[in-house]
Amino acid sequence: MFHWLEERPFFFAVGVFLVVSFAGLIEILPNFAEASRPTVGTKPYSGLQLAGRHVYIEDSCNACHSQLIRPFKNETDRYGMYSLSGEYAYDRPFLWGSKRTGPDLMRVGNYRTTDWHENHMWDPLSVVPGSIMPAYKHQFTQNADLETAYAEMVTVQSVFGVPYNKPITMKDGSSETVKLGASFEEEKANMLAEAKLIAADMKNQDVKDAVANGEIPKIVALIAYLNSLK
Amino acid sequence: MGNQNPLAYDYTVAKWFLWATIAFGIIGMTVGVFIAFQMAFPELNYLFGEYGTFSRLRPLHTNGVAFGFTMSGIFATWYYVGQRVLKVSMAESSFLMAVGKLHFIVYVLTILLAVVTLLSGITTSKEYAELEWPLDLMVTLFWVLWGVSIFGLIGIRRERTLYISIWYYIAAFLAVAMLHVFNNMEVPTYFVAGVGDWYHSVSLYAGTNDALVQWWYGHNAVAFVFTTPIVAMIYYFLPKESGQAVYSYKLSLLSFWGLMFVYLWAGGHHLIYSTVPDWMQTMGSVFSIVLILPSWGSAINMLLTMKGEWEQLQSNPLIKFMVLGSTFYMLSTLEGPIQAIKSVNALAHFTDWIPGHVHDGTLGWVGFMIIAAMYHMTPRLFKKELYSKKLMETQFWLQTMGIVLYFSSMWIAGITQGMMWRATDEFGNLSYSFIDTVTVLHPYYTIRAIGGALYLIGIFIWAYNIYKTMKSGRELEDAEVNVNKSPMAENR
Numbered sequence: 001m002f003h004w005l006e007e008r009p010f011f012f013a014v015g016v017f018l019v020v021s022f023a024g025l026i027e028i029l030p031n032f033a034e035a036s037r038p039t040v041g042t043k044p045y046s047g048l049q050l051a052g053r054h055v056y057i058e059d060s061c062n063a064c065h066s067q068l069i070r071p072f073k074n075e076t077d078r079y080g081m082y083s084l085s086g087e088y089a090y091d092r093p094f095l096w097g098s099k100r101t102g103p104d105l106m107r108v109g110n111y112r113t114t115d116w117h118e119n120h121m122w123d124p125l126s127v128v129p130g131s132i133m134p135a136y137k138h139q140f141t142q143n144a145d146l147e148t149a150y151a152e153m154v155t156v157q158s159v160f161g162v163p164y165n166k167p168i169t170m171k172d173g174s175s176e177t178v179k180l181g182a183s184f185e186e187e188k189a190n191m192l193a194e195a196k197l198i199a200a201d202m203k204n205q206d207v208k209d210a211v212a213n214g215e216i217p218k219i220v221a222l223i224a225y226l227n228s229l230k
Numbered sequence: 231m232g233n234q235n236p237l238a239y240d241y242t243v244a245k246w247f248l249w250a251t252i253a254f255g256i257i258g259m260t261v262g263v264f265i266a267f268q269m270a271f272p273e274l275n276y277l278f279g280e281y282g283t284f285s286r287l288r289p290l291h292t293n294g295v296a297f298g299f300t301m302s303g304i305f306a307t308w309y310y311v312g313q314r315v316l317k318v319s320m321a322e323s324s325f326l327m328a329v330g331k332l333h334f335i336v337y338v339l340t341i342l343l344a345v346v347t348l349l350s351g352i353t354t355s356k357e358y359a360e361l362e363w364p365l366d367l368m369v370t371l372f373w374v375l376w377g378v379s380i381f382g383l384i385g386i387r388r389e390r391t392l393y394i395s396i397w398y399y400i401a402a403f404l405a406v407a408m409l410h411v412f413n414n415m416e417v418p419t420y421f422v423a424g425v426g427d428w429y430h431s432v433s434l435y436a437g438t439n440d441a442l443v444q445w446w447y448g449h450n451a452v453a454f455v456f457t458t459p460i461v462a463m464i465y466y467f468l469p470k471e472s473g474q475a476v477y478s479y480k481l482s483l484l485s486f487w488g489l490m491f492v493y494l495w496a497g498g499h500h501l502i503y504s505t506v507p508d509w510m511q512t513m514g515s516v517f518s519i520v521l522i523l524p525s526w527g528s529a530i531n532m533l534l535t536m537k538g539e540w541e542q543l544q545s546n547p548l549i550k551f552m553v554l555g556s557t558f559y560m561l562s563t564l565e566g567p568i569q570a571i572k573s574v575n576a577l578a579h580f581t582d583w584i585p586g587h588v589h590d591g592t593l594g595w596v597g598f599m600i601i602a603a604m605y606h607m608t609p610r611l612f613k614k615e616l617y618s619k620k621l622m623e624t625q626f627w628l629q630t631m632g633i634v635l636y637f638s639s640m641w642i643a644g645i646t647q648g649m650m651w652r653a654t655d656e657f658g659n660l661s662y663s664f665i666d667t668v669t670v671l672h673p674y675y676t677i678r679a680i681g682g683a684l685y686l687i688g689i690f691i692w693a694y695n696i697y698k699t700m701k702s703g704r705e706l707e708d709a710e711v712n713v714n715k716s717p718m719a720e721n722r
């Protein structure tokens with residue numbers, strides 16, 4: 001049979017294709033619906049947080065940081081509760097990473113604060129002696145891309161049914177709503193309102209001035225995102 | 231395999247891709263060495279503003295070496311090996327010639343745009359699939375062109391039976407096509423919302439599903455870029471260079487179909503102890519162990535091809551590169567499955583042991599095979615004697631030393647890191663803060679960077695040797711080209 005195949009490229013190719021696609025079908029398809037259901041208390045990202053997530057991706061923080069806490073005592077001691085599938089329901093793309101040159105950040109919002117991040121992102125060495133993390137000073141002067149964040153919110157709402165503007169039940173039974181403005185201007189106002197709260201906890205005067213003038217530097221969005229990781 | 235080739239093969243496209251292989255090899259590995267030094271000396275992050283940070287450069291390295299260096303090498307060998315084993319010349323079909331040239335142009339354009347976009351931080355973040363959708367489309371285009379070339383050339387072949395190398399090229403083509411399409415399913419946000427960057431997109435899959443598809447892709451990108459086409463190369467170049475017949479046809483058959491069947495299942499080993507279902511993690515783990523069989527099958531088949539001819543290992547540096555390449559292939563296909571065992575993975579995952587493992591394979595196996603293949607092709611493409619055998623020997627030993635420094639330092643670093651993360655004191659509290667586990671690695675990061683620099687020096691020697699061959703190598707007669715051992719200047 002193999003000799004026969006080796007003289008018939010078409011059937012050979014079909015054979016190879018069937019053999020390689022088989023595993024994908026069996027492994028990936030059955031679980032798809034199940035894995036995408038959010039856990040109770042998991043909210044979609046707000047506009048500002050999403051803009052911050054884009055900064056995280058643009059500067060490839062995932063090259064050094066994971067966002068996946070494995071179910072071992074040493075990891076839960078260090079980083080908090082191990083990760084659950086549904087907690088990632090709104091993560092497009094997932095950001096688990098593959099290398100922990102720096103610590104896991106899945107729940108960094110529980111134990112680091114805005115002012116800590118501000119100092120650390122400006123100069124990691126001065127906060128944690130011996131750190132090999134780069135400083136990200138350009139994030140303090142460049143503005144976040146709010147339009148693209150808004151475009152992504154609209155897209156995930158209309159294509160994937162992400163529940164913006166709908167009540168979401170939290171763990172304690174209360175309910176919360178993540179807003180999405182009907183137009184970019186409206187959403188930008190939401191983002192600015194959130195940015196003001198963050199800027200209030202920061203000390204960099206240029207950043208504070210920018211936010212007061214209706215701009216949002218990347219660092220503010222990034223910190224909003226990091227604070228949301230819980 | 232006969233030594234006579236009455237046909238005049240047309241190597242235009244092969245030559246172009248040879249240049250690309252060398253150029254992207256130099257770029258990709260220079261960046262690799264640079265980021266390796268950054269991990270030891272973080273001040274190096276600030277030489278080029280935001281574009282020079284480790285995090286912008288790392289994807290540039292991985293894409294540069296995988297899709298620049300390795301893929302050019304694959305295409306260069308295809309446009310050489312394809313014609314020879316199918317016994318047709320590209321000159322016989324102006325259509326296939328045009329396709330080949332277009333393939334090269336679209337490919338190089340894509341890679342150059344990839345460099346620009348990755349440096350600017352335009353990325354999807356998914357490893358080895360960082361490129362945004364417009365570039366994904368360009369990848370699709372040059373991939374289709376490659377497919378047309380493969381099946382076109384097969385269509386007009388004179389040799390009816392497809393040689394083993396062709397099986398592997400076909401498999402690489404089909405599998406990567408499938409993986410690329412499914413992993414890059416994304417919705418461009420501009421077309422839905424009408425605002426924002428036009429090139430931005432959002433993944434079709436979320437969270438755990440996204441991870442599952444990504445590592446089904448990511449692992450098999452390794453399989454079908456770093457393994458399958460490289461096996462295609464060794465099945466052609468080792469028997470050619472040594473003048474020996476492939477040891478066993480049955481073994482090649484078994485290894486081929488075995489590899490095809492098993493590889494795709496093993497992606498789950500990237501997700502052990504993650505939130506994907508347990509049974510998939512277990513499958514990933516088990517099939518990774520099974521994967522040793524077809525992998526070692528090919529490697530052993532190659533080593534045994536040298537049976538009775540081991541003295542060539544002394545006299546011919548190209549045989550050295552290929553035999554050691556095969557050996558590194560065995561090392562990394564044993565090491566990978568060990569890392570896929572759940573309890574080992576608990577320690578190894580997220581540590582430096584993983585890049586250590588990756589580079590056994592990429593430096594030792596992929597790098598060495600491509601280096602040897604380009605050396606073998608050069609005298610045949612340019613009808614010139616290889617400029618210097620001594621330089622080849624020097625390159626071989628420098629690079630081998632570099633690889634040993636790389637993987638030994640990363641083994642120690644990875645295991646140290648993994649042990650320190652989990653260490654607890656007598657009261658059950660964590661013994662080390664995270665930063666302790668970073669600073670302790672400084673010496674190993676330094677050693678790795680030095681090892682990488684040695685390897686890179688070897689790459690420059692390789693480029694220089696090939697360049698000098700073309701410029702001032704001795705001209706060869708046809709009869710001198712059609713021999714097994716590549717003609718090389720023995721005393722220089």
Ligand code: HEM
Nearest residue numbers: 099259262263265266292295584585588592596682685686
């Ligand atoms: C010149 C020698 C090279 C050096 C010094 C080097 C260095 C590095 C460094 C420092 C990293 C990042 C590791 C980390 O994040 O901890 C890396 C990652 C990587 N390199 Fe290289 N590299 C070299 C050559 C190559 C070659 C030739 C290939 C492929 C053909 C390759 C493929 C990769 C891949 C796939 C990764 C990602 C590994 C992962 O995610 O675990 N490298 N390399």
